[in-house]
Amino acid sequence: MTPTLPGRIEVISGPMFSGKSEELIRRLRRARIARQRVACYKPDIDLRYHRTSIASHSSQTHEACTVTNVEHLKASLLPQLDEIDVIGIDEAQFFDASIVPITVELVHLGKRIILAGLDTTFAAEPFGPIPNLMAIADEVTKLSAVCMVCGQPAIHTQRLGQSQELVVVGAAGLYEARCRTHFSPFTDEHQSEQLELPTL
Ligand code: ADP
């Protein structure tokens, strides 16, 4: 029997707009250039764009399968596992804790699993399974965005408006990237002095 190659767990994390999806898409494209077989998943909570792809705020996309939960992810993956080398998962913070053992199972099968997700909530608390995934990862990439008030590196996601729900899905207009100085959870003291984003 051929020995299984060691697998690898990679976590890409940071606030909204930090380029997590862009980085995930970049790694998946490179894997495909290397003729590795790629499967990509996202939870169905994020229906901002397509059900059949993941997308970045800079409009890059990659084909993906939308799944309702970790069970669904497993059921979709298992029948084709022999034909897959690299598994990408975007918005991994929205999966429950069972994403951790399935990631471990997959890495023991020699798979490369790349998970992108928010490290903290709008209240600056660790988000869902991401801290545990970071702990067991081979490699963690923490990205920062640009603070929309001052232009410094931003590690926080500021929710604009009053909602206290953990999950309010959306992007521009609902959330902004903010540095430590300009982040104020539950209130937004800086709404009137934002930077204008250049049109790309
Ligand atoms: P994430 O998945 O982390 O939310 P994306 O990969 O979807 O991030 O988007 C990153 C892109 O978002 C950047 O390349 C840039 O074009 C755009 N962008 C919009 N607002 C910001 C911001 N405040 N800081 C950095 N990038 C931003």
Ligand code: MG
């Ligand atoms: Mg993203």
